[in-house]
Amino acid sequence: MSAAEAENRIQFIIGDVVQECAVRGNVVSTALVEFMVKAVILDPRNGFNVDRRLTKQDVDKLEELCLDKLLKKCSPTLDTIKMQLYFERNYISRREFLEVVQQDLQSKLSVVRQRITETRVKTRDQLQTVYQDLVSYILLHSGLGSTAEPWTVQEATAALQSIFPLSKLGVFMVLSKKEKEEQLEELSLTVTGIRLFNRACREGEEQLRVHHLMPAVMEDILTVTADSVENILGGTQSLSWRYTAVLEKLSNVDSAHGPDSVAGLGEVPGLDSSPGLDSMPGLDSVPGPGEVPVGLLKQALYNVRQQQHFLTLLQVKLCQQPLLDGETHIDVLKAELLSQLKQSVESKTAVPSTLPLFKNISKLWGRLRDEAELLSILNNLSINLQPFLASQAKIFSADYLDHLLGAAEVKTDEQRMNQMPDQRVDPAELKMHEWLWPSGTMDFLELPLEYKGYCGYRLAVDGLLLPGNPNIGVLKHKEKLYVFSSREAASTFAANVDNFVSEVAEKAKRSPELIQLLQLQQQLPAAGVSSEPGERLQVKSITKRDGCAQTVIHPIQTNIDKTYEWNEWELRRNALKLADLRTKATISTQTDRSHMRRDNNSQTWNMKDAACITKREGQSSMPTPQVYLAGLRGRRDAQVIKTHLTSSVTSTEQNY
Known part of the structure; x- marks a missing residue:
C-alpha cells in the first residue's frame, strides 16, 4: 500500500472513532482522536508493537481503547490533552x-x-x-x-x-x-x-x-486589565503548589503499597493499583478513607501545571508584558x-x-x-482554560487536599529556588560532564532548559513535577541542559544520563499529556502501525510549536590580535625587513596564473605582390596652325584673302 492509501486508511479509522463517539453522545474533534490514537499506540501497557503490522483484531482493540479513554466522564488526563489542543488552535502572538x-x-x-x-x-x-x-x-x-x-x-x-x-x-x-x-x-x-x-x-x-x-x-x-489574568494565574499557581506538596509528602512515605497508591490516607472507591483513571470507565465519587490515588494526584498536578504554563505564556508573550517601572504596554x-x-x-x-x-x-x-x-x-482565552480543570476539582476537593497536606509546608517555586543556596554540585566529583554556573554564563536565567525547568531525576523516578534549581548547577549533556531539585539528584542523574532520559520518555508514553507539557515531541518518534497484513499506516506526531531564537552578537568579549608576536628575535627580524624595503624595487610580471589575466587576440592578413598596367605612354607632334591674310595694306576697298598655310597631319608624320 502506498503512503497516500495508508494515510487514507488511518483517517478512516479516526473517522470511525469520531462517529462512534457521536453515537454515544460525546462529540469530539478529529485532532483529539488523532492524538489519542498516537497515545494509545505509544503506551507500552497496551501491547502494540510498532515494528509489526497490525491485524484486524489489533485495529479493533485500538479503536476500543481510544473510545474508552475519550468517553471517560472525569479524567484529568483527557482534560489536559483537550486543553493543549484548544490552546494550540486558539493561541495567537x-x-x-x-x-x-x-x-x-x-x-x-x-x-x-x-x-x-x-x-x-x-x-x-x-x-x-x-x-x-x-x-x-x-x-x-x-x-x-x-x-x-x-x-x-x-x-x-x-x-x-x-x-x-x-x-x-x-x-x-x-x-x-x-x-x-x-x-x-x-x-x-x-x-x-x-x-x-x-x-x-x-x-x-x-x-x-x-x-x-x-x-x-x-x-x-x-x-x-492584567489583574484578571493575574488572579486566575495566582489561583492556579497556589493549587499546583498544594499538589506538589502533597505528592512530595507521599513520596517520603513507605512505598510498600506500590508506586501509585499509599495506604492510610484516603482512597477512590473501585480504584485498583494501576495509575490514574485508565481502569475506570467513569468516576463520579470523591475519595474516601483508605488509599491515596497517587496516580490521580499526578494527573491532577499535570493538569494544573499545564494551565499554569499557558497562563504564564499569555501574560508574558502577549500585551501584558511589563515595561519600565512595572507599566504595561x-x-x-x-x-x-x-x-x-x-x-x-x-x-x-x-x-x-x-x-x-x-x-x-x-x-x-x-x-x-x-x-x-x-x-x-x-482575557477570553484565559477564562476559557478554566473548564479544563473541572475533573481534578471534582475528584480532589479543597478539604480533601487539606486533609492530605496535614502539617506539611506548602512551598512556592521561588522558595524552592532559594531554600538551598549552599547545595552546589562539586565539579571535581563529576569531571566527565560539563556544568554551567550563574557566574560564568551569560543570560543564565534565559537558558533553554529541558523538561521546562523541572527536575529530570524526580521525573524519571516517580513522575513528580518538581521545579529544578539552576543555582545547584546546570548539566550540559549532548547539547541539552538539565536542572535538578537537589545536589544528590544532580549527582545521581549525571552518573547515568541516558538511562534517566529514556525513563522520562517512558513516563511520557504512559502519561501522554507530558509530551507537550515537557516539550518531548522530538524525543518520541511517530508511531508506525498497520491495519491489515501487508499494510503499514503512520500516525504523525504534532510538530507545530512556538519557538524563539536570539543570537548574541558578542558571547565572549575578547580582543585577539592575530599579528601579535612575543619573540624578541622575530620582532627584530621583521623590523630589519621593513627597514630594507626602501632600497627595493617592485617588479610585476604577468604569467598564466596571474590575477586578473586577460587574453588579447588580433586578426591579420598576409601581404602579396601584384602589378597591373593602367595606361600606355606615347608621344606625337602636331602641326603649328598658320594663316596668311593678303590685301590688308594698300587700297581701302581691297578684298582680304585668307590663306591657310598649316601643314596637314599626314605630311607632318612623314617629315618625322
Whole structure:
C-alpha cells in the first residue's frame, strides 16, 4: 500500500472513532482522536508493537481503547490533552494578531477605497455620493462608531467639512489613484484626531478619561486589565503548589503499597493499583478513607501545571508584558494618548499648525484600540482554560487536599529556588560532564532548559513535577541542559544520563499529556502501525510549536590580535625587513596564473605582390596652325584673302 492509501486508511479509522463517539453522545474533534490514537499506540501497557503490522483484531482493540479513554466522564488526563489542543488552535502572538487585524481592516476598506478612487463623476449628485463614501471610509478606518448610527455619521461629516469641504472634491477627483489613496489616509487620520479632540473638549481637561472617548463596546474591552489574568494565574499557581506538596509528602512515605497508591490516607472507591483513571470507565465519587490515588494526584498536578504554563505564556508573550517601572504596554499608550489630548485641549483652536497633532492622536488611538482588542482575546482565552480543570476539582476537593497536606509546608517555586543556596554540585566529583554556573554564563536565567525547568531525576523516578534549581548547577549533556531539585539528584542523574532520559520518555508514553507539557515531541518518534497484513499506516506526531531564537552578537568579549608576536628575535627580524624595503624595487610580471589575466587576440592578413598596367605612354607632334591674310595694306576697298598655310597631319608624320 502506498503512503497516500495508508494515510487514507488511518483517517478512516479516526473517522470511525469520531462517529462512534457521536453515537454515544460525546462529540469530539478529529485532532483529539488523532492524538489519542498516537497515545494509545505509544503506551507500552497496551501491547502494540510498532515494528509489526497490525491485524484486524489489533485495529479493533485500538479503536476500543481510544473510545474508552475519550468517553471517560472525569479524567484529568483527557482534560489536559483537550486543553493543549484548544490552546494550540486558539493561541495567537502579538505579531500574528496585528497582521490579522491589518488584513481585516484593509479588506473592509478596499471596497470603499476602490469605489472612491475609480469613480468618474459627472454630476453634483455623484460628487455628493463620493463625499458620503469618504465619510464611510473614515469611520471604518477609525473604528469610532458605525455608519448605521446617524449621530456618528453627522459628527464625522462635520469634522471632514472643517478641513475638506465638498468644493474641494473636484480637485481631488482629478488626482492619480496613488495620490488619492495617500490623501485618503491623511484625511482619515486627521478627521479621527479632530473627533477625539472634540470629545476631549466636551469632557474638559480635568475630567478627561480614555474610557469616555470610546464607544460602549470598547469601554468594556479596556476595563479588562492584567489583574484578571493575574488572579486566575495566582489561583492556579497556589493549587499546583498544594499538589506538589502533597505528592512530595507521599513520596517520603513507605512505598510498600506500590508506586501509585499509599495506604492510610484516603482512597477512590473501585480504584485498583494501576495509575490514574485508565481502569475506570467513569468516576463520579470523591475519595474516601483508605488509599491515596497517587496516580490521580499526578494527573491532577499535570493538569494544573499545564494551565499554569499557558497562563504564564499569555501574560508574558502577549500585551501584558511589563515595561519600565512595572507599566504595561497598554498603560503607556493610554498615558501618551491622554497627554496628547490634553495638549490639544489647552490650545482650544484647530488651526493648520495643529493638524500634525491630530494625526499623532489618531495613530495613538489606533494602537490603543489594537491593544485593547488583543487584551480582550487574552482575557477570553484565559477564562476559557478554566473548564479544563473541572475533573481534578471534582475528584480532589479543597478539604480533601487539606486533609492530605496535614502539617506539611506548602512551598512556592521561588522558595524552592532559594531554600538551598549552599547545595552546589562539586565539579571535581563529576569531571566527565560539563556544568554551567550563574557566574560564568551569560543570560543564565534565559537558558533553554529541558523538561521546562523541572527536575529530570524526580521525573524519571516517580513522575513528580518538581521545579529544578539552576543555582545547584546546570548539566550540559549532548547539547541539552538539565536542572535538578537537589545536589544528590544532580549527582545521581549525571552518573547515568541516558538511562534517566529514556525513563522520562517512558513516563511520557504512559502519561501522554507530558509530551507537550515537557516539550518531548522530538524525543518520541511517530508511531508506525498497520491495519491489515501487508499494510503499514503512520500516525504523525504534532510538530507545530512556538519557538524563539536570539543570537548574541558578542558571547565572549575578547580582543585577539592575530599579528601579535612575543619573540624578541622575530620582532627584530621583521623590523630589519621593513627597514630594507626602501632600497627595493617592485617588479610585476604577468604569467598564466596571474590575477586578473586577460587574453588579447588580433586578426591579420598576409601581404602579396601584384602589378597591373593602367595606361600606355606615347608621344606625337602636331602641326603649328598658320594663316596668311593678303590685301590688308594698300587700297581701302581691297578684298582680304585668307590663306591657310598649316601643314596637314599626314605630311607632318612623314617629315618625322
